Amino acid sequence: MAPRPARRALTGEPVAFDLSDLAYPPTVSPILLLVAVTLSVVKPWGPIRWRSTTGGG
Secondary structure: OOOHHHHHHHHOOOOOOOHHHHHHHHHHHHHHHHHHHHHHHHOOOOOOOOOOOOOOO
16 A cells, blocks of 8 residues: 555645755765775774784694
8 A cells, every 4th residue: 555645646746745854864974984084094093903923823
Protein backbone atom coordinates (compact mmCIF):
# COMPACT_ATOMS: atom_id res chain seq x y z
CA MET A 1 0.00 0.00 0.00
CA ALA A 2 1.64 3.24 -1.14
CA PRO A 3 1.75 6.30 1.10
CA ARG A 4 -0.75 9.04 0.36
CA PRO A 5 1.72 11.59 -1.11
CA ALA A 6 3.00 8.95 -3.53
CA ARG A 7 -0.54 8.15 -4.66
CA ARG A 8 -1.26 11.83 -5.22
CA ALA A 9 1.96 12.25 -7.19
CA LEU A 10 1.10 9.26 -9.37
CA THR A 11 -2.29 10.73 -10.18
CA GLY A 12 -0.71 14.02 -11.23
CA GLU A 13 -1.80 16.11 -8.27
CA PRO A 14 0.72 18.62 -6.88
CA VAL A 15 2.50 17.34 -3.77
CA ALA A 16 4.36 19.51 -1.26
CA PHE A 17 7.75 18.13 -0.22
CA ASP A 18 9.80 19.16 2.81
CA LEU A 19 13.22 19.93 1.33
CA SER A 20 14.85 20.87 4.64
CA ASP A 21 15.98 17.25 5.17
CA LEU A 22 18.00 17.36 1.95
CA ALA A 23 20.47 19.96 3.24
CA TYR A 24 21.93 17.76 5.99
CA PRO A 25 23.82 15.04 4.03
CA PRO A 26 25.61 17.34 1.53
CA THR A 27 26.65 19.60 4.40
CA VAL A 28 27.88 16.98 6.86
CA SER A 29 29.63 14.62 4.43
CA PRO A 30 32.25 17.12 3.15
CA ILE A 31 32.87 18.37 6.69
CA LEU A 32 33.55 14.84 7.96
CA LEU A 33 35.76 14.15 4.94
CA LEU A 34 37.74 17.32 5.67
CA VAL A 35 38.15 16.28 9.33
CA ALA A 36 39.37 12.81 8.31
CA VAL A 37 41.89 14.20 5.81
CA THR A 38 43.13 16.80 8.29
CA LEU A 39 43.63 14.22 11.03
CA SER A 40 45.41 11.86 8.65
CA VAL A 41 47.86 14.58 7.62
CA VAL A 42 48.40 16.52 10.86
CA LYS A 43 48.22 13.68 13.45
CA PRO A 44 48.12 15.87 16.61
CA TRP A 45 49.01 12.85 18.78
CA GLY A 46 52.36 12.35 17.02
CA PRO A 47 53.70 9.91 14.47
CA ILE A 48 52.68 6.28 14.38
CA ARG A 49 55.02 4.09 16.39
CA TRP A 50 56.46 1.19 14.48
CA ARG A 51 57.39 -2.01 16.26
CA SER A 52 60.95 -3.17 15.93
CA THR A 53 61.23 -6.17 13.65
CA THR A 54 64.70 -7.21 14.79
CA GLY A 55 65.02 -10.86 15.49
CA GLY A 56 64.12 -14.03 13.71
CA GLY A 57 60.96 -14.64 12.06
